[in-house]
Amino acid sequence: MKSKTHASGGGFNPTSAPDYLPQTQLRELQLARLKFIVKRAYENVPFHRQRMEEAGVTPGDIQSLEDVAKLHFTMKDDLREAYPFGLFASPMEEIVRVHASSGTTGKPTVVAYTQEDINVWTNVMVRSLISCGCHRGDIIQNAYGYGLFTGGLGAHYGAEALGATVIPMSGGNTDRQIMIMKDFGANVITCTPSYFVHLSERALELGTDLRDLPLRIGVFGAEPWSDGLRQRAEEIGGIKAYDIYGLSEIIGPGVAIECAMQEGLHIFEDHFYPEIIDPETGKTVAPGEEGELVLTTLSKVAMPLLRYRTRDMTRMIPEACGCGRTICRIARIGRRSDDMFIIRGVNVYPSQIEAAILKVEGTSPHYQIVLTRAKDLDQMEVQFEVTPEMFGDTVGSVENLQRTLCHAIESTIGVRAKITLVEPHSIERSQGKAKRVIDKREG
Numbered sequence: 001m002k003s004k005t006h007a008s009g010g011g012f013n014p015t016s017a018p019d020y021l022p023q024t025q026l027r028e029l030q031l032a033r034l035k036f037i038v039k040r041a042y043e044n045v046p047f048h049r050q051r052m053e054e055a056g057v058t059p060g061d062i063q064s065l066e067d068v069a070k071l072h073f074t075m076k077d078d079l080r081e082a083y084p085f086g087l088f089a090s091p092m093e094e095i096v097r098v099h100a101s102s103g104t105t106g107k108p109t110v111v112a113y114t115q116e117d118i119n120v121w122t123n124v125m126v127r128s129l130i131s132c133g134c135h136r137g138d139i140i141q142n143a144y145g146y147g148l149f150t151g152g153l154g155a156h157y158g159a160e161a162l163g164a165t166v167i168p169m170s171g172g173n174t175d176r177q178i179m180i181m182k183d184f185g186a187n188v189i190t191c192t193p194s195y196f197v198h199l200s201e202r203a204l205e206l207g208t209d210l211r212d213l214p215l216r217i218g219v220f221g222a223e224p225w226s227d228g229l230r231q232r233a234e235e236i237g238g239i240k241a242y243d244i245y246g247l248s249e250i251i252g253p254g255v256a257i258e259c260a261m262q263e264g265l266h267i268f269e270d271h272f273y274p275e276i277i278d279p280e281t282g283k284t285v286a287p288g289e290e291g292e293l294v295l296t297t298l299s300k301v302a303m304p305l306l307r308y309r310t311r312d313m314t315r316m317i318p319e320a321c322g323c324g325r326t327i328c329r330i331a332r333i334g335r336r337s338d339d340m341f342i343i344r345g346v347n348v349y350p351s352q353i354e355a356a357i358l359k360v361e362g363t364s365p366h367y368q369i370v371l372t373r374a375k376d377l378d379q380m381e382v383q384f385e386v387t388p389e390m391f392g393d394t395v396g397s398v399e400n401l402q403r404t405l406c407h408a409i410e411s412t413i414g415v416r417a418k419i420t421l422v423e424p425h426s427i428e429r430s431q432g433k434a435k436r437v438i439d440k441r442e443g
């Protein structure tokens with residue numbers, strides 16, 4: 001699996017060789033690319049030039065990888081303010097594609113690609129798919145959304161260049177997905193983990209057990225998901241589920257991916273330079289400590305980003321990986337520094353609630369957290385879908401289940417939640433990223 005070298009995809013050569021570069025070579029490559037990208041940003045994007053001038057830094061000051069710390073951070077708001085094309089470093093004639101990430105409020109943030117950028121994206125997606133055991137000849141059902149979201153087209157180009165057969169399903173249309181999966185013999189599926197669980201359950205309702213199909217691998221990402229959810233997905237789908245990470249601002253899917261060891265995600269650091277910082281102070285944390293992931297695009301031509309604050313919390317795994325890849329690894333991203341909500345003074349992440357729920361035997365990952373405020377006191381309600389089967393041998397009565405869930409949550413986060421059991425399917429299914437928190441508190 002070390003280096004697949006069959007030509008396909010318009011002369012594109014899918015190989016995972018850069019994953020195994022000796023450290024010194026990798027650092028040299030990174031430094032050369034860092035110098036290139038800083039110069040490019042400085043010369044072509046007024047925003048970056050202005051920030052560098054404010055900090056008294058010129059491209060010539062970047063002489064080592066550590067010098068990256070001299071540069072300014074770029075934030076999501078900087079992209080919003082530059083809406084739509086303000087951060088582009090290439091003239092429009094050279095931009096072959098734009099994507100946008102949907103903001104929950106206001107305008108989306110727009111990102112751009114030259115043909116070279118699309119080639120890099122394809123390259124890292126091929127390496128991602130190879131890393132989780134996909135190969136030429138696989139039939140990949142791509143259920144990430146096609147459109148402004150990067151998931152669909154990102155996975156699509158990578159899968160084609162790998163030499164796989166792509167079924168460009170996009171998200172949704174679940175009954176049809178299931179029929180096509182069965183009839184076309186898909187053995188790999190790419191989608192959000194929450195959508196996969198929904199799809200598997202719907203399949204069962206329609207009399208199809210995915211475990212009886214050729215499906216072998218799930219390449220899941222675009223949202224945080226717990227190890228508990230991974231276990232459920234693997235059980236119900238009869239698959240091996242891999243975690244893929246990425247974000248539009250940096251390229252889309254394919255920034256990092258698990259390998260067969262599944263002990264963290266390898267960052268394609270020949271193209272994306274990672275740092276882990278303390279989100280409060282902006283300072284680099286000690287090696288192996290948790291902090292916010294900051295990424296610098298090392299080869300992005302159309303829209304170079306310097307020290308982009310992802311808000312995703314993780315840590316570097318300093319030990320060498322058993323798979324032999326030399327590129328660095330980060331721990332799975334369980335939370336963002338900003339999907340956190342505070343309830344009665346306690347910081348809570350939806351992923352903690354999910355992990356607590358899934359610890360209870362017989363439960364399913366269909367839940368929603370509703371936050372309200374009554375008489376100045378915050379209340380947290382966890383709505384949880386039940387099915388008749390849950391009351392078989394495992395949980396007993398309704399009260400029993402409520403008690404057990406309440407206890408599981410309280411012992412995990414230290415806050416009591418009201419558990420409301422709701423009808424099967426009453427929580428809206430997402431075709432992409434699941435919406436876990438409804439915050440009805442004011443102010």
Ligand code: DLL
Nearest residue numbers: 101151221222223224244245246247248252253333
């Ligand atoms: O979600 C790109 C993507 C598509 C990644 C398909 C993987 C698969 P955005 O819509 O810009 O891009 O959202 C990026 O989603 O900053 C994380 O907070 C979250 N995220 C993405 N992948 C993971 C993951 C795509 N594997 C934001 N685990 C990121 C946890 C993830 N969170």
